[in-house]
Amino acid sequence: MEKSFFIDTTLCTACRGCQVACKQWHDLPAESTKNLGTFQNPPDLSFMTYKLVRMKEEIIDNKLNWLFFPDQCRHCIEAPCLQIAENASAIYRDDATGAILYTAKTKDLDADAIIDSCPYNIPRKREDGTISKCDMCNDRVHNGLKPACVGTCPTGTMNFGDREEMVAMANSRLAEVKPKYPKASILNPDDVNVIYLVAQEPKLYYDYAVASRSSMERGISRKVALRRMFSPFASLMRV
DSSP states (O other): OOEEEEEEGGGOOOOOHHHHHHHHHTTOOOOOOOOOSSSOSSSSOBTTBSOEEEEEEEEETTEEEEEEEEEOOOOOTTOHHHHHHOOTTTEEEOTTTOOEEEOGGGGGSOHHHHHHHOTTOOOEEOTTSOEEOOOTTHHHHHTTOOOHHHHHOSSSOEEEEEHHHHHHHHHHHHHHHTTTOTTOEEESTTTOSEEEEESSOGGGTOTTSSOOHHHHHHTSOHHHHHHHHHHHHHHHHHO
16 A cells, blocks of 8 residues: 655754664765754755755744754655656555655656655755665665654654555644644645645745646656657657
8 A cells, every 4th residue: 555654843842863873784985974953963955865855944923933943855656757757667656555666777867857746845866967866765665664764753743654544643733733833734635645644834944845836737848748749759750
């Protein structure tokens, strides 16, 4: 059965345990960084950082609020990166879990087109053009384990299980927090397998916290549209 995350940001303390666990499980090196005036570190996702706890300070109702957002690939149900790649040896979906997986063959793709197709600004490339991102700890999941980030979370922010169970948990938790956070919402639950609950307006967290329907549709870029337009002519020329 397809799997999903439910990430309840109202419980996140930005301990970054999930971020560290992801690094450890995937044997990813630390990055050399510098102080940019924020506790967020490193400053962004990269080829070597699949998960990043984003941190912002916002004045809301005349009070200082910390907004934390454990950012990662959403494993879209209709993934634009998968559709634009059209190369199952480079990007494919594991039907058993719903994970969108990248391989070393992504080096053969147009990396910039793949990156531009993502409405959440997730994939990152290495100098040789190979692309990487969160893989849902698919190897762990197939062996009956939770993703590393979920297993290490001490507050209940990170949850993982069958999709129906996670959707129900998200809706239940939303109803629970609404009295305290009237602007609370669930982000794109029909489109993704990483479902976020946020307490405030999504754009306060960061620009790509939520994808509009138009941005999801734009993810299937003009390059794909042109490819589909000319494919009948290509088949005629092969005859």
